[in-house]
Structure formats: structure tokens, C-alpha cells
Amino acid sequence: MTTPDDAHSAPTLETRRLCLRVHSVSDFEDCAAMWSDPQVMRYLSGRPFTREESWARLLRYIGHWQLLGFGFWVVREKTTGRFVGEVGLADLRRDLQPSIDGAPEIGWVLSPWAHGNGFATEAASAALGWIATRFGPLRTVCIIHPENSASLSVAQKCSFTEFARTTYKDSPIILFERVPSPKDPSPR
Numbered sequence: 317m318t319t320p321d322d323a324h325s326a327p328t329l330e331t332r333r334l335c336l337r338v339h340s341v342s343d344f345e346d347c348a349a350m351w352s353d354p355q356v357m358r359y360l361s362g363r364p365f366t367r368e369e370s371w372a373r374l375l376r377y378i379g380h381w382q383l384l385g386f387g388f389w390v391v392r393e394k395t396t397g398r399f400v401g402e403v404g405l406a407d408l409r410r411d412l413q414p415s416i417d418g419a420p421e422i423g424w425v426l427s428p429w430a431h432g433n434g435f436a437t438e439a440a441s442a443a444l445g446w447i448a449t450r451f452g453p454l455r456t457v458c459i460i461h462p463e464n465s466a467s468l469s470v471a472q473k474c475s476f477t478e479f480a481r482t483t484y485k486d487s488p489i490i491l492f493e494r495v496p497s498p499k500d501p502s503p504r
């Protein structure tokens with residue numbers, strides 16, 4: 317499922333339909349188009365991102381891999397190479413209560429054409445499997461707007477459970493966690 321990697325490089329993950337790989341400059345136009353789409357941003361910031369904000373996000377993803385040994389992947393269809401979106405894990409040091417610091421936060425964002433195809437669940441499951449194998453069983457978290465029914469469904473399918481409701485940047489959110497079970501894989 318993964319290609320060889322060291323502590324600070326992103327592995328390439330493959331699922332039945334998807335390829336998850338580290339971002340590169342060549343992904344920027346696809347990423348910027350996705351992040352500037354009002355439909356995509358509806359439950360995230362509520363406003364489309366500028367190209368500058370999308371560029372900063374791409375650099376942040378690459379920095380996560382360099383500093384923490386985990387991060388976000390660009391997701392593409394295996395058969396066509398078509399851009400699906402982004403999925404991964406981050407330590408964003410969010411200013412919210414209760415704190416989620418210390419737990420990798422998973423996130424997924426897909427281009428509108430890819431919604432409703434099960435891609436988010438497929439990619440998130442691959443990312444969660446990878447981090448459990450890489451770092452051992454650990455608690456992971458995610459935050460979701462309460463009206464984002466598609467993401468709420470993905471979280472449930474990936475075994476996340478609600479543990480708090482709060483606000484983040486003046487928007488309501490639900491905090492979810494996925495607590496490891498004794499059956500989860502040990503690190504390599």
C-alpha cells in the first residue's frame with residue numbers, strides 16, 4: 317500500500333481507485349481552483365480562498381511532512397490522473413476549546429465533481445491506515461461544521477465519534493475523535 321519512505325518524506329498511497337501523493341508545484345492550479353470554489357468553501361471558511369491563500373496552504377502541506385513526518389496528500393484518480401482533492405493529517409495548533417493539540421487532525425476536501433463517489437472515505441481510510449502503521453495506534457481528531465452532512469457521514473464511516481460541540485472562528489463545529497483499539501497495527 318505504501319512506497320518506501322523515511323521520517324520526513326511523504327509516501328505514495330494507492331487505493332482501489334485513488335493515488336495519494338505529496339503535493340508538487342504542478343498541482344497548484346488544481347488546488348487553487350478547488351479552494352476558490354464557493355461550493356467547496358461553504359462549510360469551511362464560508363468564502364473562497366485567493367490564489368495567495370491556496371499557495372500558502374500548499375507550502376504548509378509540504379512543511380508538515382518536513383517537520384512532523386505526516387501531512388496532506390493530493391488525491392488523483394488512478395486510471396485518469398484527474399484531480400480529486402486533498403486528504404491528510406495535520407497539527408494546526410487551532411485556538412479552540414476543548415483543545416485538540418497533540419492529536420493529528422485529519423481533513424478531506426474534494427473538488428465538486430468528485431462529491432458523492434465515496435472518494436473521501438476511501439482516501440481518509442488510507443491516510444488513517446498509514447498513520448496507524450507509521451506511528452502506532454494513536455488518537456486522531458477532526459472538526460466538522462454541523463450542517464456538512466457529507467463530511468459527517470465520512471467521519472462516521474471512518475469510526476470517528478463526537479466528543480464536543482464548540483465554535484471555531486465564530487462558526488459552530490463538532491469535534492470528533494477516533495481512539496485506537498487494541499487491534500490497530502503497531503508501528504514499523
